[in-house]
Amino acid sequence: MRSLFLTSALVAVLPLAAIAQSTGESPQLPEPNRGLLPDMTIPRPAQWGDAKPTVPEGFEVTAIATGLKIPRQTLILPNGDILVAEGKGQGAPALRPKDMIAGIIKAWGKSPEPGGNRLTLLRDADGNGEYEVQTVFAENLNSPYGLAFVNGSIYVANQDAVVRFPYTEGQTEAAGPPEVLTRLPSAINHHWTKSMAASADGRFLYVGIGSNSNITERGINAEEDRAMVWEIDATTGAHRPYATGIRNPTALTIQPGTDALWAVANERDEIGPDLVPDYLTSVQQGGFYGWPYSYWGQNVDVRVQPQNPDKVASAITPDYALGAHVAALGVDFSNDAMGPQFAEGAFVGMHGSWNRNEPVGYKVVFVPFQNGAPAGEPVDFVSGFLVDAGKTRGRPVGVTVDPRGALIVADDLSNTIWRVAPVKP
Template sequence: MLKRVPHCAIILLTAGGLAACGETASLQVADGSGPAPQLPAPNKTLLPTVNIAPAIGWPEGGKPVAAPGTQVAAFAEGLDHPRWLYVLPNGDVLVAESNTPAKENTGGVRDWIARKIMSRAGAGVPSANRITLLRDADRDGVAETRSVLLENLNSPFGMTLVGNTLYVADTDRLLGFPYESGQTRISRPPAVITDLPGGELNHHWTKNVIASLDGSKLYVTVGSNSNVGENGMDQEQGRAAIWEVDRASGQKRLFASGLRNPNGMDWEPVTGKLWTAVNERDEIGSDLVPDYVTSVQDGGFYGWPYSYYGQHVDERVQPQDPQKVASALVPDYAVGPHTASLGLVFADGKTLAAPFDQGMFIGQHGSWNRKPHSGYKVVFIPFKAGKPAGQPVDVLSGFLDKDEKALGRPVGVVNDQRGGLLVADDVGNRIWRVTSAR
């Protein structure tokens, strides 16, 4: 049994609302980025750092700031908490309009505080539980039609098409729906491919899915049920992991573990390796621990909860497991502490011109527990010969205004096959499209 630790949602309340508390970063976000991030000593304070950027949405005509040589415009507006994106072979864009699963209100202080934090950060809305299809038939960069492809789901997130089956990762099951090209609504019931860890606690609820390059396997991300195992390791069975699912039989096995909260996944085009974006642990300071992107080794263990960034032991976790720590792999590339890096897609060589033609795009949802804020942008990591080769470069920024309020929060990112990068913004309720400037 692991020692219980203070919950990250403990906060101070003032007459004005939620007050920022905790400590302030001593390093820059860039110091915690790259292949060899700085990892200072843990800074555990009496109260965890809480620094929420209140969500206010975009003003009329507002939009993010695009990198030089690029431009951005709204592909679709008026969505309901759009989180994840998938582009079908015919160019139709699927959007998972989704949020935290509804659960029974226990009336406890932690539940109440968690709801307050979610509401202030823009995530306090009920889940729409649907997949919406957006179509840009005239190819002008704006979706002129939308339809509900699937509804009455359970906090859907990841999507992938293999043959005539559209796979959707609900929060507790992997589903397979029959699909025909051009279809705008699916009414036939799904096949349940496999159950996924869910339940009443279900701390990290998002589940992503990607198909192997030959389509025979499906890979599914499952986040942890806690920060560092404080709810007991019996609540972590099958979690903090990526599962490999045999598409034909539905049988699954652990592909990689020790990944606190993996989300985005994609195949690196040179080496063919699977990469994922992982959100690391909290409550040991604004500078720890950097989120990261990494190639994923079959059978690899990445440290959680016993250690971070390889074999840096987290002393809060008791009892420790020295054997597990000794086997912990060092991630390939840090993307800054508490940036909440979720979306991940490799450039396809056709979407944006150099310097954004070889590398990885990352959607950084943004921190709620770092002073000053980190994330709230889309960044690009250049690659060479299948490996990261440089510091992150901003692609979209300006999601925070001058008063540090959140105009938007980027999540999923995907190439649209027509020269654009699509970005889901779950506070702005829009899909942004980034293209090379003309």
């Protein structure tokens, strides 16, 4: 089936920007380009058949779990078992006709599976890379997404609360329903996903909470406690804002050997196909990252009224541009077991665009680091999801590095978990 194209000179209010989107530490941003409707190309689902994703020479990719119910994020437990969060959140009702149109069209590029609202456990008992056990660890959750393991407990960020399960190593099923640690904003969920990471010492959980709108069109009151990262005491559930002005922090991770929190974030829409870059950034305690008043540091978004020059002046420029509308939904740091070329850096799962003529994303990239910071252009690590502009076989979400030497990739279109590992000599 052909994808849907909504592009015409009739919907363009300003001419298209001549500068293509860019990536890296210092992207060159085009001028905003507003239209009545964004350009839209939604690749339709295609089957994998005998095909597999493309990985670099010296690596192999295997489907270690199939038939899942919208796998989002994964967690490696201390014994090597993998937990998979499966869920499909409830989005906010559309405010404008174009929101309704966009919502319908975006649904065409997603799996029709309603979502599992559960955790699935995968086990490779003999360590050969084949996960012969696939069982439901817990169910009756509420659109689970973020996962963390701290001091003998499994923490799950549902769309409305962080909950925890006590865990005994080797367990294949939760002993009972979880305990609620703290409630999360969920009255309206323009962005329902709640990402999560644990601090290096296990004392705190960091939870990313997306905005309730593109640029506050629901009113500023609807954004209370949103577009930010919370810091939550893992024992008591007490919480506070850790960093603000991040439109949708979709995945969080701690940089190895440090206490530094990093995030990938999805930026705002409707100012052109090459704005605004989604990004990878370290997250500073007390930092403000611009939303809604500005983007990529102090570039003012004139659509937001009233303006706040003081907030704009304080806005932090992110560390690394991933490209506009790539929809980064996963991030994790690499290790030496992934080989010298991919030992230092971060893997980023890109779910893929919906509001560009030419689709972008639909792959996992590796962002090289040097001296603890991004350095250089992203490298395709897992690709081959996108067949052409009209079809895609999969859409990557969470990426998790197995300390033993593999990258675990959740694909929520084909409902598959992929494992990418160096070929054994």
